[in-house]
Amino acid sequence: MIMGSVAHIRQSDGKVQTVEEHLISVQKLASRYGRTIGVERLAGLAGVLHDVGKYSNEFRNYLLDAVSHPERPPKRGTVDHSTAGGKMLYEGFHSKNNSVPEKIISEIVGNAIISHHMGLQDFLSPELESDYLNRVSEKPIDDFQNVVEAFYHHILSQEDFQDYVKQCEIELTHFFKQNIDKQNGQKLFLTLLTKYIFSCLIDADRTDTRCFEEKTSPTIDSQNDNLFEAYYNKLTNHLSDLNANPHTQTTINQLRAKMSQECDAFAEKPSGIYTLSIPTGGGKTLASLRYALKHAVTHQKERIIYVVPYTTIIEQNAEEVKRILEDRDHILEHHSNVVETESDTLNDVKDKSLKLAKDNWDAPVIFTTMVQFLNAFYSKGTRNVRRLHHLANAVIIFDEVQSVPIKCVSLFNEALNFLKGAGGSSILLCTATQPALDFVQHSIEKIDGEIVQDLEQVTGAFKRVDIIDKTTNEGWDTEALSDFVFDQLQDVSSVLVILNTKTVVRRLFSHIKETDPNLRVYHLSTSMCAAHRKDILAKVNEAINHKEKVVCLSTQLIEAGVDISFECVIRSLAGLDSIAQAAGRCNRHGEFGHRNVYIINHKEENLKHLQEIATGARITKQLLIDRHHDQGIKDLLSSEALTLYFQSYYEALKEDLDYFIPTVQKNMFELLKGNVGYRDAYWNKTKKSFNLLLDMSIKTAANHFKVIDNQTTSLLVPYKEGHEIIAEFNGEVTIEDMTALLKKAQHYTVNVYQHEIDRLSQQGDIQSLLEGKLFCLRENAYDLNYGVNIDGNGLMEEHFI
Known part of the structure; x- marks a missing residue:
């Protein structure tokens, strides 16, 4: 009893x-x-x-x-x-x-x-x-x-x-x-x-x-001070070794060392919101890490959090940091929620394990995405918000901060104001293309300073490419673009093509393979799991290092934070920030002297549902026209050009900055700050005064919040170790096992749109795990060239690659 x-x-x-x-x-x-x-x-x-x-x-x-x-x-x-x-x-x-x-x-x-x-x-x-x-x-x-x-x-x-x-x-x-x-x-x-x-x-x-x-006890107090100090010493020793190497005594490497030292000195300043505008290829990852570690030690911060736009950046940056700091146990990569469940009607040990699995960002160093950061503040349920308090008293580095979705700009700014003001966190807005976040109505209250001194001079010294306008009135089709790629291969060994939609990327991939089956052609897509993309990038890098002819075709996921360098880049017309990021994948270290980045307009792209890309492309096109007629800014990669671009961009989309919700005819901002109109309407309806001091519609806002409009579902895919992970989820799973499995599974999941889920389900290509709380893909629906294959005829042998 x-x-x-x-x-x-x-x-x-x-x-x-x-x-x-x-x-x-x-x-x-x-x-x-x-x-x-x-x-x-x-x-x-x-x-x-x-x-x-x-x-x-x-x-x-x-x-x-x-x-x-x-x-x-x-x-x-x-x-x-x-x-x-x-x-x-x-x-x-x-x-x-x-x-x-x-x-x-x-x-x-x-x-x-x-x-x-x-x-x-x-x-x-x-x-x-x-x-x-x-x-x-x-x-x-x-x-x-x-x-x-x-x-x-x-x-x-x-x-x-x-x-x-x-x-x-x-x-x-x-x-x-x-x-x-x-x-x-x-x-x-x-x-x-x-x-x-x-x-x-x-x-x-x-x-x-x-x-x-x-049967364990929670760790109450943070004990990261000694760890951060050890990390800092390892990083500075690594940088000292790099700078002592006679082969690194180039002008660019000396500038990298100078900016890294500026980050070190700047770290002693009080917590605040700072910008770090290191040019692409300037060693941003390690310089920002140096600032973060020094600042964390100096000001007793509890953790360091990297927030990046794409999961591809997490993999590469986290791997580099783990290698240099010689630690794989205390550095967490949080790509996405492998299992989306808010249910508290949990029926067995697996259900309970899912709910209680340690998924709360309680780690000294965390790499995560912009989606996950914004979800911690604004999404519905309990799972994401559980992580929010760990963002306080932290050093938070936003890598490629210009990628904040337009509808989330105001919400992002308010989150940063809260973290700086109440949370005592120090925030680094880190990118070569700083957005004008102080230009919008609900802005960051104060940018406390830029770390890099003599920014204009530094940017000029890092200039390694020219932007060549190849847009035409008719636009480019797949065949013409394929011919242009082969033309470039007459003079260079490596070509990167970045297009705006997965459909045209796949079409170009097929056309180039049919034209020359022996050419090394690689395709990157968000339809591939993280582990797959990592393997593809390794193959591309290997080909580049061996001076082999190689072509890489990708959507914009390759633009930010991927340390890879091509001799030639071709970019479909998009926002100037995307073009600048694409240029960062060309001649990244100045190893090819001076190279060209070509801007084309692909007439087969359908941007009907990609308003932000279409708007950015229109503004960039105008800048190209103005430059052509000697009426605009000559250097489209200058900070002056980017500031002008972002001001025009935010002005064009100003109605979208506060996340408007059509079904309630209010924006997210109004719902979260309360609404006097609702109080008046409450009186008219009930003839009673509203009895509460607070009147915010928190649940309504959360129910409508999605960083990405199209709802996706995470699928665990049978790529390499993904096979074993799927089998383990089918076995007996303790809470501790579940924590480790969820962490591993992030590398083998793909976020798939609902219409694709419906098609795959109809074909019987999706299996249910954990009583419907996790889904996995059958092997025939995954392809080594394309990733998730909704046609159900995926190739898992290296026919092309």
Whole structure:
């Protein structure tokens, strides 16, 4: 017979974790996470109340029924144990006699508590409903008074609880004075604070539960200082060895060394938002790492996070960093969520392992994507937001920051303002093509400085290519472009062609192969898994190093952060930033003297659903025309030209910067900062004043948020080790195994659009794993040339490559 309260029952041995043990442990963890930005007590309050509903007789009977009848357990999630904590705060601290800070505490912390199994709720929705208020005020809870009395008896006395909330009020008031008293858009800031506290709670809850299941203890305090110092010494020794090599004493390498030293010196400055505008090929990755390590040691930052636009950059940059720092255990590559599941109705050990697997960015050095960064702030559910609090007190390097999707620019800027102001993080906007992020309405509040001195002189010294306009009135078709590639191969050994759509890339690949079956031609695409793309790039590099004739055809994924150098680059007309990045793949180290980058307009490309590319191409075309008529800027790769381009680009798309949502006729910004119009409409509808101080539509915004418009599904593919990983997912999986498997599987997954999923499913080419929470591809639907093959006739032998 189980005595006392029950929060969890361990699957392996039946041991009970009491409600008291769980609440106090989660409180301690959440407090530690909240301490980073000065909201230790607020986060702790969420932790100590989140599962107080488990004191109810209904929940206890539910758990005992599950233990007594394992063959027919009750459906998970049928007993609401998350509302009680929010209701305690609302009833105790949201009357007319309570102060404004007390009411805000009950709303922010209460929303986090009631939402910890589903994602934050709307305070006031476009439909003029309040999910939060309905839960804490209207929803009846059986046994509620007994739950409250159990909390006062086992956790905190009523007097101590009142005192704890009073300390939270002092903390919140201080936080306001430090951060938002002088700012506009306070409610948006409060939305981000709510998400931060929610992140602390989710991570603390999942971590404590995982540790209970694994019979381990959580690591409370960050211990990365010594690690960062050791990393810094290894990096500086590596750079010293490079600079001492007589073969590296070129002008460009000396400039690289100078900019690296500038990063080192700059790292002693206070935390802020800085730009690092090292030209392409200037050693940006190692220079930014040098800044990050020195700054982390100097200012006691907890972690270093690289945020990049594409997974291809993660693979190459992370590999280089791991090699130089001689560490593969503490550097995390987080490409994407292999399993997209927000369900808390988990039915077996595999389900539980998925939910609790350590997927929270608790690592000293992290490489991730812009999609994952933005998801941590704005996406729905609980999985992504769990990582948000680890972005505070960090050094965050945005590699190729110009790639922020246009609709997310304002949201991105506000996230950075929060991380700098409240989060105490230091942020590096790192690219050769700095976007004009201070030109938009909702801008970064302040760029605190540029690291590279004499930027114009440095950019001129790195000039290794000329932009040649080959656009025509008729445009280029596949056959003409193929002929042009072969013409270039008469004079050079390596050619890179970058086109805007996968369809025309594949068409060109087939045409060139048919024209010369013996030519080494390679194709890169997001239809390939990360491990596959890495292998392709290795083959291309090998051919280049051996001076063999080689052609690489790619979409824009190769443009940013891939350290590869071709003698000739051909780029389909696009935004000037894309053209500049493409130019960075040509004559990257100046090894070929001076080379050309050709701009063509491919008439077979369909940009109907690629508005940003089409707009960028139109503005770039005008710059080319102006240059041709001696009316514009001569050097299209200059900072002056890029600033002019981005100002024109943002002006052309200014209606899209705030992420407009057609179905509710509001933009994301309006939903997240609250809307007076909704309050007025609420009065007109109900003839009652809206009872809450906060009115943000957090859930509605999250439900509509997608960094990439077209919804994709992650498929695990049978490329090389992918076979074994698929087999392992089919076996017995512990929580620890699941953590390791999810990490490995990222290299063997492809994000596939819904129409492709439908086609593959109809053909029987998709298999379900983990009861439909993970999907894998059959071997015949993957191809060594193209990756995912929806025709189901994939070739897994190297016929072409």
